[in-house]
Structure formats: structure tokens, C-alpha cells
Amino acid sequence: MTSAPDPRNPDPHDSAVPGPDGRDSAVPGPDGRDPDGRDPQGRDPQGRHPGRGLWDATAPAAPDSAAHDPDTPGLNLFDLDPRDLEHGRPAYPGAPASAPSFEDEIAAAVRYERGLAVKALVALYLVALVLAFRVYFFG
Amino acid sequence: MRQLVTAVEWLLVAFVVIGAIPLLVANYQFLLAAFHFRRLHYARCQPWFPRTAILIPAWNEHAVIGASIDRLMRLEYPRESLRIFVVDDASTDATPQVIQAKAAQYPGNVVHLRREKGGEGKAATLNHGLDIILADDWMQAVLIMDADVIYEPSSLRAMSRHLADPAVGSVTAYIKEGSRPGNYLTRFIGYEYITAQGAARRSQDVLGVIACLAGGAQLHSRENLEAIGGRVDTTTLAEDTVTTFNTQRAGRTVLFEPHATVWAEEPGSITGLWKQRLRWARGNVQVTRMFSNIWFRHQRGNRLGSVSFGLLWFSVLLLPVAMVCASASLVALYFVNAQLAWTAFHILWLTNVITYVFITSFALLIDPVVGRHTWRQAVMFPGAVNVLIMLAAVLPTPLAWLGHHALSAAGASVTPGWVHGVQFFTYVWLAGCMGVAYLAKLAEPRPLGRFLSPALVYLGGYGPLLCAITTAAYIQEFRGADQHWDKTEKTGKVAAPA
Numbered sequence: 001m002t003s004a005p006d007p008r009n010p011d012p013h014d015s016a017v018p019g020p021d022g023r024d025s026a027v028p029g030p031d032g033r034d035p036d037g038r039d040p041q042g043r044d045p046q047g048r049h050p051g052r053g054l055w056d057a058t059a060p061a062a063p064d065s066a067a068h069d070p071d072t073p074g075l076n077l078f079d080l081d082p083r084d085l086e087h088g089r090p091a092y093p094g095a096p097a098s099a100p101s102f103e104d105e106i107a108a109a110v111r112y113e114r115g116l117a118v119k120a121l122v123a124l125y126l127v128a129l130v131l132a133f134r135v136y137f138f139g
Numbered sequence: 140m141r142q143l144v145t146a147v148e149w150l151l152v153a154f155v156v157i158g159a160i161p162l163l164v165a166n167y168q169f170l171l172a173a174f175h176f177r178r179l180h181y182a183r184c185q186p187w188f189p190r191t192a193i194l195i196p197a198w199n200e201h202a203v204i205g206a207s208i209d210r211l212m213r214l215e216y217p218r219e220s221l222r223i224f225v226v227d228d229a230s231t232d233a234t235p236q237v238i239q240a241k242a243a244q245y246p247g248n249v250v251h252l253r254r255e256k257g258g259e260g261k262a263a264t265l266n267h268g269l270d271i272i273l274a275d276d277w278m279q280a281v282l283i284m285d286a287d288v289i290y291e292p293s294s295l296r297a298m299s300r301h302l303a304d305p306a307v308g309s310v311t312a313y314i315k316e317g318s319r320p321g322n323y324l325t326r327f328i329g330y331e332y333i334t335a336q337g338a339a340r341r342s343q344d345v346l347g348v349i350a351c352l353a354g355g356a357q358l359h360s361r362e363n364l365e366a367i368g369g370r371v372d373t374t375t376l377a378e379d380t381v382t383t384f385n386t387q388r389a390g391r392t393v394l395f396e397p398h399a400t401v402w403a404e405e406p407g408s409i410t411g412l413w414k415q416r417l418r419w420a421r422g423n424v425q426v427t428r429m430f431s432n433i434w435f436r437h438q439r440g441n442r443l444g445s446v447s448f449g450l451l452w453f454s455v456l457l458l459p460v461a462m463v464c465a466s467a468s469l470v471a472l473y474f475v476n477a478q479l480a481w482t483a484f485h486i487l488w489l490t491n492v493i494t495y496v497f498i499t500s501f502a503l504l505i506d507p508v509v510g511r512h513t514w515r516q517a518v519m520f521p522g523a524v525n526v527l528i529m530l531a532a533v534l535p536t537p538l539a540w541l542g543h544h545a546l547s548a549a550g551a552s553v554t555p556g557w558v559h560g561v562q563f564f565t566y567v568w569l570a571g572c573m574g575v576a577y578l579a580k581l582a583e584p585r586p587l588g589r590f591l592s593p594a595l596v597y598l599g600g601y602g603p604l605l606c607a608i609t610t611a612a613y614i615q616e617f618r619g620a621d622q623h624w625d626k627t628e629k630t631g632k633v634a635a636p637a
Contacts, residue, residue, distance in 0.1 A: 089186055092215045092296050102186045102300075105293075109398045113176035116341075116505060120173030123501035127493050134489075134533050 148479055151472040155483045158465020158569070162494040164454035167447075169501050171342035178345045180394055185303035188216060188296065189279035189360070192272045193223045196264035198257060200286040201233040203404075207286055208241045208249060215292045216299075222277070224250045225286075226268040229257025261354075262378040266370045273369050278361055285355040289317060289402040297399035298358045308363030308391025309383070310399075311349065312356035313337060315509055317402030323516065323593050324412060327601040328405045330513035330520060333502045340395035343451070348442040349393040350452060352386075354379040356401045363391050375429060376622060377422025384430055387441040409580045409592055413608055420612030421622070423456055459573065459606040459613075466570035473566060481562060488532040495521060495529055522572055522600025528565055573607040575599030580607075 089102045100108065193211060197204055204225065211223055223245075225238045235253060242249040254267055265283060272278050280302055282295065290312075298310040313336055316329035336353070343349045357379065366389045372381035386393050406412040427434075430443070434452075438444040454461075465487060472480035499517050503510035510517070519526065531538045542561075543553050551557075579595035582588045596604060 091186060091293070092188070093217050095215070105297075105398075106181045106184065110176065110179060110181060112398070113179060117173045117176060119504035120170065120501055122504060123169075123497050126500050127497045130492065130496050130533060131489075138535055 144475065148472065148476050151468045151475065152479065152483050154468035155465050155472070155487055158461045158468070159487050159490045161454040161458045161461050162490050164450050166494055166497060168342045168451055169338055169498055171345045171447075172338040172505070173501075174345050175341040175397075178347070180301055180304070180307070180392075183304040183306075184300040186296075187300050187303035188220050189299060189302060190220045190277055191216070191222075191280045191282055191295065191299065191358075192278040193221065193282045193284060194265060194268045194272065195223065195225045195284055195286050196228060196261050196268070197225050197230065197234055197238070197286045198228040198264070199230045199232045199234055201230070201237050203287040204234055205237045205241060207288070208238075208245070210289055212245055212248065213292060214290060214295050216295050218248060221248055222250060223248060224252055224268050224272060226252045226254060226264050228254050228259075228264045260373065262371045262373040265378070266373065269364065269369055269371070273361075273364065280361060281359050281364060283354070283357045283359070284401075285403065287404045288314070288355040290356075291400045291402075294356075294399040294401055295358070298356075298396050301394050301396060302358065302360050304392075305360075305362070306392050307394055308360055308366070308386040308389065309352055309393045310358045310396055311340070311352040311393070312358075312399035312401045313340075313395070313397045314353045314355055314401050314403050315506075316405045318404050318407060321512075322407050323596070324409065325405055325407050326513045327516045327520070327596070328412070329509050330502070330517045331601070331605075333506045333509055333513075334498065336395075337397060337505045338498075338502055339451075341397060343448070344395045346442060346445065346447050346451075347392075348387060348445065348448045349383055349395060350448075351377070351380040352383045352393060353401070355403050356399070357382070359386075360391075363389070366391070375422055375425040376418045377426050380422060380426045381429065384426065384433075384443060387443055388433075388438070390440040409583045409596070409604070412604075413580050413611075416605060416608045417612055417615070420609045421616055424612055424616045427452075427456060456609070459610045462573065462603075462606060463570045466566060466568075469566035469569065470563070473563060477559070477562070480566070484562075484566065485532060488528060491521075491525075492529045492532050516601065519597050520601050522575075522596075522603055523598050524568055525572060525600055525603075528568070572599045572603040573610065576601075576604035577607045579604065 091099060091102045091105050195204070195207070200207075208223055208225070211221070212218065214221070227235050227238060235251065238249065238251040242251050252268055252271060254264065257264070269281070272281060280299065282298075284290070294312055298312055301307045301310045314332060315336075316325050316332055318325040321329070340349065359382075363386055367382065367385040371378040372385075375381055383393055406415055433444045435446060435449045436444040442448060469480055469484055469487075472483060499520070503514055503517055521529075527538075546553055546557070575595055576599035579592045579599065582595060583592040585591075
């Protein structure tokens with residue numbers, strides 16, 4: 001290793017600053033953690049890296065989630081109205097105020113994925129047209 | 140005797156049907172992709188920025204590594220949570236100097252790891268970096284990437300938000316071909332990546348099993364890396380696929396994030412493509428053998444053994460076999476019962492038409508941005524002759540009329556001999572197109588190759604070219620050919636579109 005982490009910044013996690021628009025980039029999430037996962041109250045980080053020295057104090061913990069069920073690879077958002085999602089969390093620390101929020105980005109992604117089903121129907125419609133043409137004109 | 144002939148005829152028809160299986164599976168795969176919205180993982184996501192070590196293996200990458208590091212430092216990600224570890228695999232060019240300059244420019248964010256003895260392959264280079272990164276408690280996630288790829292600013296955070304769910308072990312991104320200016324071959328690859336990534340990985344997400352984390356974009360949680368031994372496989376040419384399988388066998392979920400876009404430079408010559416894809420195809424053969432005990436067998440905690448996944452896997456791996464099987468059966472059937480051969484051929488090619496129209500139109504709609512640049516290659520993906528045969532399957536009378544008039548204009552007339560000749564040619568072409576695609580590789584380095592080679596690819600088809608490479612992989616594996624890492628040359632011509 002010919003270069004090492006910056007010794008002038010031994011704890012880079014103390015360097016959270018407001019974003020360029022002046023908005024505090026460390027808006028706590030719904031579980032009380034910072035957007036980058038830190039627990040502002042210094043609570044135990046729920047066991048991601050227990051007992052690992054200096055970095056443990058700031059080690060972000062994963063939000064609680066349901067036990068992993070291998071038969072359920074992902075949640076079904078079909079019935080989840082994007083409007084039901086919480087609004088307002090910045091997508092990343094320092095995001096400009098005009099940038100879409102985390103929830104907006106998720107809602108946009110969900111919309112795009114739903115749109116693919118419609119696109120598949122369009123493609124199937126094309127197939128049906130070709131087959132109908134073939135059968136109608138040439139038997 | 141008559142019964143024996145009938146049995147042989149139906150046996151041959153059955154082999155033709157086997158040739159149609161990959162087509163049916165391809166349709167199934169694309170239909171699954173349409174249901175991706177039913178299996179989204181976003182409800183378990185959070186804005187989540189784990190301390191991420193970005194691991195870049197680099198050998199003679201001076202043309203691209205500096206710009207790559209600059210772009211990584213512009214990611215929408217807390218800079219204090221990023222460290223870039225470039226493992227310089229005994230580069231002989233200016234790569235070390237470039238990395239050291241970047242380490243000085245971004246103190247605390249860029250680390251230069253030098254291997255004095257290199258040339259052991261990408262996996263060994265990655266393991267060198269992983270040993271060092273895992274020895275430090277700082278890292279919570281590792282992003283393994285290639286030196287030349289461009290991450291869109293939101294890509295890493297779009298991937299990392301899934302790691303907020305501890306059940307997720309790894310996340311991969313949507314790799315797109317980004318050579319600017321590209322050529323005909325990079326545009327073929329661009330379209331291929333819509334089908335192989337934008338569609339195929341979505342469908343795998345729906346099935347709950349991912350075949351391969353893209354080598355240029357794989358984000359692992361620390362827990363996952365530790366659970367699979369903290370190292371990547373060095374015994375095969377498909378270390379990324381082995382990592383993907385091991386992650387899922389360890390009970391963790393692997394996800395594809397289609398909205399994390401990564402642009403990669405892909406080969407602009409058939410020689411380069413052949414080298415790269417031969418490595419991938421041989422790797423897939425090796426992985427098939429390595430995990431021989433999982434296929435079509437229920438696996439506890441993962442879906443690698445599901446019937447659907449097995450069908451997807453083997454329909455790609457055995458596609459050349461299916462093509463040869465269908466072609467040889469049609470030829471044999473032609474001599475036994477020409478009328479039955481013609482009927483079987485029609486059914487096979489109507490299946491082909493359905494598959495072609497559905498996949499091509501859906502793929503272009505999945506990614507209209509890439510589709511706008513690559514629609515011509517999408518249309519010509521199976522090759523000009525195959526497109527013509529499909530047209531003949533849909534428009535038999537007009538094409539027969541055209542053929543008749545063309546022959547008349549040439550002073551010939553349509554005789555039964557002509558008809559049989561055309562039929563026989565189409566049966567043989569089903570597998571013969573792979574041979575034509577192979578000729579494109581042979582022609583490329585020769586005089587006039589820069590004109591002849593693209594013409595042969597358009598004639599024989601890009602899809603058949605990939606099948607020819609897979610066939611070469613079978614042969615090399617069967618012969619036990621030497622296994623060495625042929626690095627794909629990168630020139631830094633990749634650029635994310637504005």
C-alpha cells in the first residue's frame with residue numbers, strides 16, 4: 001500500500017456538513033438514523049459489526065427488516081400506492097433541494113417497472129397482428 | 140417397415156421441437172420480465188450509505204483509470220464513506236503513476252495497492268485487494284468494478300439502498316455499452332445488453348435467483364463476503380458467476396437494480412469479442428460442471444435448483460446444440476419425408492417469428508434510450524438470411540412471387556429442383572449461419588476484412604456469432620485447453636450519453 005487514508009481526517013464520519021443549498025444533509029430517517037445510517041444518539045448499531053473498535057461507534061446498522069424468506073425474493077409493491085410512501089427524505093446527503101427525494105425516486109422506479117408490463121402488452125399485440133396477418137392472408 | 144419409418148419420422152420431428160425449446164424459453168423469460176413490478180424490493184430499501192470500499196483490478200489501465208477515479212469521486216455518495224482501492228497488477232505502463240497522482244489529489248479516498256508479481260488473472264488480483272480490505276474494520280460494503288466503467292452519479296446509492304435489508308448479500312447494476320463513437324459491433328452489443336441484462340436480469344429477479352453479478356458492478360455487504368470466505372474463485376474463468384452462486388447458496392439474496400446504470404467499453408472488433416466471450420462461455424461450462432449437484436434439484440434457502448432457472452441457464456448454454464439438432468433433424472427428415480420436413484420447418488420458423496417480433500419489440504421498449512442507437516442491429520440480430528426466412532414464413536406467397544420473377548429476369552425458371560434446393564438450404568442454414576459468423580472472425584484480420592467481416596456478421600447474424608463462440612468454448616473445454624486470462628483491451632472511449 002503506497003498511500004493511506006487521510007490522517008487529517010481520522011473520523012470521516014464527523015464531517016457531515018449541510019448540503020450546498022444549505023439544507024441539513026443529515027436529516028434523520030424514520031428509524032432515527034441519519035441518511036447515511038448513523039445513529040445520532042449513539043445507540044448500539046444493532047449488531048452489524050459488534051466489538052470492532054473505533055469504527056464501531058459510528059458503524060451504521062441495517063434497518064430492521066422481516067426475517068429473510070427465500071421463497072419471497074422481494075416484496076410485492078403492486079398494491080402499494082406510491083403516495084403512501086413517506087415523502088421528503090433527501091436521496092443522498094447534500095442533495096440539492098430541487099432534487100427528487102428518496103421516496104420520489106422509488107416511486108419513479110416503481111412507475112417505470114409497471115410501465116414495462118404495458119410495453120410487454122404492446123409487444124404481444126404486435127405478435128398478434130403478425131399472426132393474424134399471416135393466417136388471414138395466407139392461411 | 141412402415142411403422143419403423145413413421146417412428147423415425149416422429150423422432151426427427153421431436154428433435155426439431157427440441158430446437159424450438161430455447162425459443163420458447165426466451166419468450167418465457169421476457170414474459171417474466173414484464174412482471175418485474177410484482178417482485179420489487181424497494182419496500183425494504185432505505186437511503187443507506189455504508190462505508191464502501193471500491194475495488195478496481197487494474198493492469199495497464201493508464202488510459203482509463205484516472206478518469207474512472209475522477210468520476211467515482213463525483214458519485215452522489217458521502218465522500219467520507221468511499222475509499223477506492225486500485226489493485227495494480229504489476230502494470231508496465233504509467234498506471235502506478237496515475238493512481239498515485241489520484242491518491243494525492245483525493246487524500247484518504249484513493250489507495251494504491253501494487254502487486255509486483257502479476258499476470259495471475261483478475262480473480263487473484265481481486266483477492267489481493269479483498270485480503271487487505273477485509274483486514275480493516277472500516278469497510279461495510281465492497282463494490283467490485285472494472286477500471287474502465289462509468290458509474291452514473293446515482294448508481295452506487297441506487298445499489299446500496301438495497302443493502303439496508305440484511306437479507307440482501309449482493310446487488311448488481313444495469314451494464315450498458317458505452318463506446319463513443321461506437322461501431323456496428325458495439326451497437327450489436329448495446330442491443331444484446333438490453334436483452335441479456337435489462338430483460339434477463341429482471342426475469343431472474345422475478346424468479347428470485349440471479350445467474351451472474353456483472354463483473355463490472357457488484358456490490359457486496361461485508362457479511363456476505365465473509366460468509367462466502369472473503370475471496371473470489373480462482374479455479375474457473377467465471378469468478379463473478381461463482382461468487383453469485385455462492386452468495387445465494389449461503390442463503391442471501393442477490394438483486395438486480397435496473398435503475399443503477401453503468402456504462403462499459405465493449406470490444407469493437409470480432410477478435411476482441413471472441414476473446415472476451417470465449418472466456419465467458421468457457422466459464423459458464425465450468426460453472427455448470429462445478430455446480431452439477433444443483434441443477435433441477437430443490438435447494439434449501441435458494442432457487443438455483445428451480446426448473447425455471449435451469450431452463451434459462453441451459454437454454455443459453457445449449458443453444459448451439461439445439462440449433463444443430465433442429466438443422467440436422469430437418470435435413471434427415473427431408474430425405475425421409477420431405478413434406479413432413481417442410482411442415483416441421485414452418486412450425487419452427489413461425490415460432491421463430493413470434494419470438495423475434497416479441498423479443499425485439501419488447502427489448503427496444505425496455506430501454507428506448509439504447510434502442511434508438513441500436514434498432515438496426517436489433518432488427519438484424521439473427522442475420523439477414525434468417526430475417527428473410529422469417530419473412531418467407533410470414534409472407535410465403537409474395538416472396539415466392541418475388542423469387543419467381545427474379546429467376547425469370549435472370550433467364551431461369553422455377554423448377555422442382557430449385558424449390559427443393561431452397562428448402563434444403565434453409566434447413567442447413569439453421570446451423571450453417573454459425574459457420575458464416577465464424578468466417579467473419581477469420582476474415583477480420585485479412586485484407587478487405589474491415590468490409591467483409593461486418594458484411595458476414597450482418598449476413599450470418601450476431602446471435603449465431605455468439606453461438607459459434609459457445610461452440611468453440613465446448614471444444615476448448617472438451618480438449619482441456621489452457622485456462623488463462625485474456626484481458627480485453629480498453630482504450631477509454633466509453634462515455635455516458637448526455
